[in-house]
Amino acid sequence: MVVGDVTTGTELLVVGGGPGGYVAAIRAAQLDIDVTLVEMDAYGGTCLNYGCIPSKAFVSATDVAHQAGNAEAMGVYADPAVDMQGMVTWKDRLVRRLTKGVESLCERAGVNLVEGRAEFASEEKARIVHQGEGEGSETIAFEHAVLATGSRPIQIPGFEFDGERILSSRDALALDSVPDSLLVVGGGYIGMELATVFQKLGTDVTIVEQLPDILDSYEEDVSAVVRERAEELGVDFHFDQTAQDWEEDGAALTVETEGEDGEVQQFDAEKCLVAVGRKPVTDTLDLDAVDIETTDGGFVETDDRGRTSLDHVFAVGDVAGDPMLAHKAFREGEVAAEVVAGQPSALDYQAMPAAVFTDPEIGTVGMTESEAEEAGFDPVVGQMPLRASGRALTLDDTEGFVRVVADEESGFVLGGQIVGPDASEMVAELALAIEMGATLEDVAATIHIHPTLSEAVHEAVKGAAGHSIHY
Ligand code: FAD
Numbered sequence: 001m002v003v004g005d006v007t008t009g010t011e012l013l014v015v016g017g018g019p020g021g022y023v024a025a026i027r028a029a030q031l032d033i034d035v036t037l038v039e040m041d042a043y044g045g046t047c048l049n050y051g052c053i054p055s056k057a058f059v060s061a062t063d064v065a066h067q068a069g070n071a072e073a074m075g076v077y078a079d080p081a082v083d084m085q086g087m088v089t090w091k092d093r094l095v096r097r098l099t100k101g102v103e104s105l106c107e108r109a110g111v112n113l114v115e116g117r118a119e120f121a122s123e124e125k126a127r128i129v130h131q132g133e134g135e136g137s138e139t140i141a142f143e144h145a146v147l148a149t150g151s152r153p154i155q156i157p158g159f160e161f162d163g164e165r166i167l168s169s170r171d172a173l174a175l176d177s178v179p180d181s182l183l184v185v186g187g188g189y190i191g192m193e194l195a196t197v198f199q200k201l202g203t204d205v206t207i208v209e210q211l212p213d214i215l216d217s218y219e220e221d222v223s224a225v226v227r228e229r230a231e232e233l234g235v236d237f238h239f240d241q242t243a244q245d246w247e248e249d250g251a252a253l254t255v256e257t258e259g260e261d262g263e264v265q266q267f268d269a270e271k272c273l274v275a276v277g278r279k280p281v282t283d284t285l286d287l288d289a290v291d292i293e294t295t296d297g298g299f300v301e302t303d304d305r306g307r308t309s310l311d312h313v314f315a316v317g318d319v320a321g322d323p324m325l326a327h328k329a330f331r332e333g334e335v336a337a338e339v340v341a342g343q344p345s346a347l348d349y350q351a352m353p354a355a356v357f358t359d360p361e362i363g364t365v366g367m368t369e370s371e372a373e374e375a376g377f378d379p380v381v382g383q384m385p386l387r388a389s390g391r392a393l394t395l396d397d398t399e400g401f402v403r404v405v406a407d408e409e410s411g412f413v414l415g416g417q418i419v420g421p422d423a424s425e426m427v428a429e430l431a432l433a434i435e436m437g438a439t440l441e442d443v444a445a446t447i448h449i450h451p452t453l454s455e456a457v458h459e460a461v462k463g464a465a466g467h468s469i470h471y
Helices: 019-030 045-050 052-069 084-109 189-201 220-233 326-340 369-374 390-394 423-436 440-444 454-465
Strands: 007-015 035-039 112-115 117-120 125-129 137-147 151-153 181-185 204-208 236-238 241-249 252-259 264-269 271-274 278-280 313-315 354-356 361-366 379-385 401-407 413-420
Touching: 007 019, 007 125, 007 326, 019 035, 019 045, 019 084, 019 137, 019 326, 035 137, 045 052, 045 084, 052 084, 052 189, 084 112, 137 326, 181 189, 181 252, 181 264, 189 204, 189 220, 189 271, 189 354, 204 241, 204 264, 220 236, 220 361, 220 413, 241 264, 252 271, 313 326, 354 423, 361 423, 369 379, 369 401, 369 413, 379 454, 390 454, 401 454, 413 423, 413 454, 423 440, 423 454, 440 454
Parallel strands: 007 035, 007 137, 035 112, 137 313, 181 204, 181 271, 204 236
Antiparallel strands: 117 125, 125 137, 151 278, 241 252, 252 264, 354 361, 361 413, 379 401, 401 413
């Protein structure tokens, strides 16, 4: 690739090297498409560098310490200490390993990698602005493009991230010491995962949430299990409270919130984590140069093949809308590459799972009972509490349940809601069932290993089919 005024060409230009972009690039290269991937920061995007992987590394490390320190019922006595710097070093090592892995997977697949920011020069050309002094720019002409520019955290007015007092999730995952106290604004999945991590590290965590409960996209009985466990851990919740303002208070800060009734409350903490959602990144692209439609929320509009309002330009991952999840970005990246290659691929979100890595975890897929009713099904539901699971008892972790929703008439599995240990793993079985069009009897006839947590999925399915044995 020549740097300067020279224009080079590529069949497919992928902008952004996160889960959506790198998967689109690798899949396109597998399909013999000449593909160029441009990344302005770090391969692996938010997920590998500042999101899924760093947060799950912290979740695992703090879980190990917490479990070891709370296992007296099993006859185990320990008082583990977590060295925050050691934990961060370990997390950084994993991140480096995985981002290097993405880079070498792309190279081995034959993807041309370009470091810099890509912006539209026209509908067929992108200007690549190389960062760093005197690095200049180059132009790449493309036949097709995939936009995979991701998302960034929403800032509340007055709460600009400074990395010291007002933290984004990325800042919180880069702290090298444990704050004494942390005020978390937002009880969504990122706020809840990080609140659990820091509470387990010994921080006094307070959550203020504008809505009446945490994890608002989940059913009440699912989020209640997570909220109750967090309360047991010591997290202090304040609902119907909107963060308004903050001020420095010596080495700490005071955040002011307003309740629905207009009552003002003050919360003191060493740091404040703002986790109120994420918004799409399109301002890096100079979208004004092209006729690409966006939604009111700023997401790039796409059809069921990932195509934007320009036929030869696709958008995948967070920039293309909810759910903002890495595995949704993977799938959209694959589909976009296959459509560019002329294959009849299309997106289908029926079996899109989602997980929250709190204590305990949540794993869901497909429809809830009420969604199934709204969609015109006559749903039948089976539910297995984990206190009736032998394996959950041997883990001393019995809060939660597995619920399965199916269509009574056909027996087709329509959805599942799991809250409990390893829910993020267990839900995969139900995702496969939905994707395969499996019926309750198909899953019921599948032999599950004893004793495992996945037996609870089996039992819930058998319950829905009317022949549960163990519950
Ligand atoms: P991103 O990963 O954001 O990647 C976009 C890339 O594009 C970035 O690297 C950016 O530098 C680059 N870019 C932007 N503009 C340009 C440009 N003009 N030119 C060149 N490059 C550009 N999801 C899960 O599924 N499971 C989880 O457990 C999970 N945990 C999370 C925890 C946290 C704390 C956070 C913040 C997110 C988490 N997510 C999780 C969400 C997940 O990280 C995102 O859904 C995923 O990263 C989206 O992938 P993407 O490819 O769309 O965008």
